[in-house]
Amino acid sequence: MTSKKKKKHDDTDSNMEFQHDDSNTHRNELIDTDSIKPLNLADVINFFWRWRKVLMIACGLAAVAAIVITMPFITKPKYQATHIFYPTKNNSISDALLSDARQRQKDPLEFGEEEEAEKAMQILLSGDLIGRLVRNFNLYKHYQINTTTEKYPKTAMDYKLKENISVTRTRYLSVKIEVLDENPQMAADLANGMALLYDSIKTEVQNQIAVPALQIVERALQNKRNKIQDIKDNMRKLGEEGITNYEEQSRALAEEIYKAQSSGKVGEMKKLLEEQKTLVKSGGDFVALNELIKLEEEKESDLIAQYERRVVDVNEKLSHKMTIEAASKPEIKFWPKRGFVTILSVLATFMATSLILVFFELYRKQPSA
Numbered sequence: 004m005t006s007k008k009k010k011k012h013d014d015t016d017s018n019m020e021f022q023h024d025d026s027n028t029h030r031n032e033l034i035d036t037d038s039i040k041p042l043n044l045a046d047v048i049n050f051f052w053r054w055r056k057v058l059m060i061a062c063g064l065a066a067v068a069a070i071v072i073t074m075p076f077i078t079k080p081k082y083q084a085t086h087i088f089y090p091t092k093n094n095s096i097s098d099a100l101l102s103d104a105r106q107r108q109k110d111p112l113e114f115g116e117e118e119e120a121e122k123a124m125q126i127l128l129s130g131d132l133i134g135r136l137v138r139n140f141n142l143y144k145h146y147q148i149n150t151t152t153e154k155y156p157k158t159a160m161d162y163k164l165k166e167n168i169s170v171t172r173t174r175y176l177s178v179k180i181e182v183l184d185e186n187p188q189m190a191a192d193l194a195n196g197m198a199l200l201y202d203s204i205k206t207e208v209q210n211q212i213a214v215p216a217l218q219i220v221e222r223a224l225q226n227k228r229n230k231i232q233d234i235k236d237n238m239r240k241l242g243e244e245g246i247t248n249y250e251e252q253s254r255a256l257a258e259e260i261y262k263a264q265s266s267g268k269v270g271e272m273k274k275l276l277e278e279q280k281t282l283v284k285s286g287g288d289f290v291a292l293n294e295l296i297k298l299e300e301e302k303e304s305d306l307i308a309q310y311e312r313r314v315v316d317v318n319e320k321l322s323h324k325m326t327i328e329a330a331s332k333p334e335i336k337f338w339p340k341r342g343f344v345t346i347l348s349v350l351a352t353f354m355a356t357s358l359i360l361v362f363f364e365l366y367r368k369q370p371s372a
Contacts, residue, residue, distance in 0.1 A: 065352035080336035194330035
């Protein structure tokens, strides 16, 4: 009985030892010391050294391809022209130049600030200006967009303009127009043309208010003149009745009556008294008309000054920009930059090839099923 228990105990110990050894073996199979080996610089250098020929060939082909693609007969070079200007603060020529210097709100020679720069950019990017630019320079023909065969010619033109024209505000609050084009002279003409169109369109926008304002002042001035003429006609009628200067006439008539009364000329005094009644009857109207015409003539004078200023605003032109740098014909192409494209292509090819080789080695080291 004791021997059976001992034998059973030995079998149990043997089974536990076997399971323990099997567990250790299984754990050792799961843990691969090579896979958790830390990556060091020697491994990286060794990797690139092993694949040096492949990497050199790939980078060399990328460099050659970049050089060939950037050849002028494949990729046409583009030239960049830049026009920089400061918008002005003046909106009314008469207020800027004809007003008293002590009453001016703004200096007409002062550079515009952030608000003026934002307004200038709004006009430069407006559909009206872009439309005129397209018509003036025949850009559909220049960009080879066929309006009859192209399904969406306006959309194609918008893409071309967004690709080649840029309007930005500089850190110094000036406005910069940049134009890219395959023709260097066209690039300069487009940049300068946009600046000129900005000037004319802003003038037209202001004339939308200036012209009606002139017409309103002109009508008010004419009405005032008609009113003054009516007053003058009434005063002329009083003059035909013998009333030309009520104060002087009444004073002189009073003196004549006093003299006639003193000398006892009764008949002459009665005649003078009748004249005095007539003078007093219409004299009040004469005084009222005389005061009224003075007030109306003062108002007419103010309207004349307003009218003259509105005429200046409509008929005279003053530039809305101060050009800092006008666009000139560029001599050196802006794009493509062959050196930059070549370096970028080589680096991209090097990284892509290295990544592919890494995956290749990992796939090759996987155990077959």
